[in-house]
Amino acid sequence: MLGFCCRLRRVSPPTTPAATAVESGLFRALAVLRVILVLNAVGLNVYRADNFEHPAAAVMCVGAMALWTGFATWAYADPRRRTAVLLVTDLALAVALVAATPAVKGASFNATIPGFWVAGALLAWAAHFRTGGGLLAGLLLAGVDLSLRDHIRQLDYGNAFLLVIGGAVVGFLCGSLQRMATERDAAERAAAVAAERARLARVVHDGVLQVLALVQRRGLELGGDLAELGRLAGEQERSLRGLIRAEEGAPATASTVDLVGELARLERSGSVTVSTPAFPVELPAPVATELLAATRACLDNVRVHVGEDAPAWVLLEAFPDRVELSVRDDGPGIPPGRLETAAETGRLGVRESIRGRIEDLGGTATLVTGELGTEWELVVPRGTGEDG
Amino acid sequence: MEPIRVMVVDDHPMWRDAVERDLVAAGLDVVAVAADGRSAIARFTATRPDVVVLDLQIPEPDGVGVTAEIVRQDPSVRVLILSASGEQQDVLAAVKAGAAGYLVKSASSQELLAAVRRVAQGEPVFTPGLAGLVLGEFQRISEAPAEPDDQRLTERETEVLRMVAKGLSYRQIADRLVLSHRTVQNHVQNTLRKLQMHNRVELTRYAIERGLDEE
Known part of the structure; x- marks a missing residue:
């Protein structure tokens, strides 16, 4: 009995509210099952009333089963009453009724007095003590049942085996359900905490952005050293804004990247303006990486050929079947034929890094140049099933 | 010509003062200022400005809510969003609710003045x-x-x-x-x-x- 108690402690009952809620659900279902089991047991015992050597004792046993079923239904309904004492009593009564069978029915009995009614106690142990509890209760009931029989038939062994396996399997399932409910609760709590943290971060960021923008504004008005300070504040303000926009994009999975968030990082103090839709535009990671690299190459080109701080505009448009990305500058334009000359002389700079990348993605890269500056139009098809 | 009547809504007092000072210096008439959504709507009802320069991140109701309410009260009002964080969804929501333009706070005072004058004339202020x-x-x-x-x-x-x-x-x-x-x-x-x-x-x-x- 001492060893038994030690094992009981190892199969600990549920501790989290979610696990308790799952357990309560299981016990509600079990209450219904118990009623069915007791009706079945009463019916079978009445039908086989002739088998009993001691009818008075049999009536007492069946009466005890009915009373206990009523009490157990009430007792298990409240998590606070699901104590080890209740569960041990539940199982002990089932074992005792099985053990009483030879005395009441005679040594060569077929069915025990409780019959399938013992499943109530078995499943209670499985629900409360999970795999270990179900296994323990199953072994105990099966062992007592088999040990009392003068000879063990195939059917008896089968029933005993089912008790052991059933207890363990149901116990395992109950444990899994409780663990899943606990994990779901934890995930929901984590999501709520993250949302609150994001809200607080927004408030803080907004305050920082306001101050940086104000320093920039006043600095430029006051001039001198303060103008430089203002310029620096402005730079920080823009890069923080870009960072926030990038972080607010959809939480991209490992295989996709939100192009809107990534492009926002390319925005530069006073030079590069990025315009995108308000919704995330997700592309497979390799496609997005190439497209971003091509965009960077376009912007580098602007810096080299037009000027370090030359203004440039990036526009992203997302269609169901493709994305269109334009990079425009106000510069003097590229003389006709220069790209081709560069390609022929082996200096494949622009052509290789922009056209090559886009054509590898099955898209097109078009260069339009004229008096209103130079514009790269990058069109890349979207895979099916992408969210737009 | 009558000066343009403006209300400035921002919960940061330094910003509110800076914007107000710039507008007054340029000869505009700042008829009201407010630090939160509720007082913004109350003062708008009382003063009926031509242009409302509005920060999106203000205490309840936020800039989008204020835009929707004052445009409902007076469809001819011009709301110019002046936002620090430029949160895309909020900016779009404010414009859909009836704002006529949007500037980031890093815009210079000249840009702000030009934008206020343009929205007052009924022109939208569209940044790229x-x-x-x-x-x-x-x-x-x-x-x-x-x-x-x-x-x-x-x-x-x-x-x-x-x-x-x-x-x-x-x-x-x-x-x-x-x-x-x-x-x-x-x-x-x-x-x-x-x-x-x-x-x-x-x-x-x-x-x-x-x-x-x-x-």
Whole structure:
């Protein structure tokens, strides 16, 4: 009995509210099952009333089963009453009724007095003590049942085996359900905490952005050293804004990247303006990486050929079947034929890094140049099933 | 000419003062200031300014809510969003609720003044960033089935909006498309009008669905 108690402690009952809620659900279902089991047991015992050597004792046993079923239904309904004492009593009564069978029915009995009614106690142990509890209760009931029989038939062994396996399997399932409910609760709590943290971060960021923008504004008005300070504040303000926009994009999975968030990082103090839709535009990671690299190459080109701080505009448009990305500058334009000359002389700079990348993605890269500056139009098809 | 009557709404006192000082120095009439949504709506009702310079991140109700309420009270009011964080969804929501323009706070005082004067004349103030948001929104709308044609952009309007998003000035767009400056302005204004109309239709449809569900 001492060893038994030690094992009981190892199969600990549920501790989290979610696990308790799952357990309560299981016990509600079990209450219904118990009623069915007791009706079945009463019916079978009445039908086989002739088998009993001691009818008075049999009536007492069946009466005890009915009373206990009523009490157990009430007792298990409240998590606070699901104590080890209740569960041990539940199982002990089932074992005792099985053990009483030879005395009441005679040594060569077929069915025990409780019959399938013992499943109530078995499943209670499985629900409360999970795999270990179900296994323990199953072994105990099966062992007592088999040990009392003068000879063990195939059917008896089968029933005993089912008790052991059933207890363990149901116990395992109950444990899994409780663990899943606990994990779901934890995930929901984590999501709520993250949302609150994001809200607080927004408030803080907004305050920082306001101050940086104000320093920039006043600095430029006051001039001198303060103008430089203002310029620096402005730079920080823009890069923080870009960072926030990038972080607010959809939480991209490992295989996709939100192009809107990534492009926002390319925005530069006073030079590069990025315009995108308000919704995330997700592309497979390799496609997005190439497209971003091509965009960077376009912007580098602007810096080299037009000027370090030359203004440039990036526009992203997302269609169901493709994305269109334009990079425009106000510069003097590229003389006709220069790209081709560069390609022929082996200096494949622009052509290789922009056209090559886009054509590898099955898209097109078009260069339009004229008096209103130079514009790269990058069109890349979207895979099916992408969210737009 | 009567000076433009402006209300400034911002919960940061230093910002509010700086904007107010710039506007007053330029000869505009700042008729009210407010630090939160509730007092903004109350003071708007009392003073009826021509232009409201509005920060989006203010205590309840936020800039989007204030825009919706004051435009409901007076459809002729011009709301210019002046936002620090430039949160895309909020900016778009404010414009759909009836704001006439959007500037980031890092804009210079000259840019702010020019923007206030332009919205006062009824012209929308479109940054390339806002044009990108609006283009994206119309693309999203066009993917929804069975939208009435009067809520879609014409090809010309899309073309103009795309050019604004690519950083071209109205003058450059007029030159390239061989249109008058005024026509370009009208196209831009139409895109905003259609967006706001679509928003009202969506809200009404939502209200009707909710109403039917409750019965």
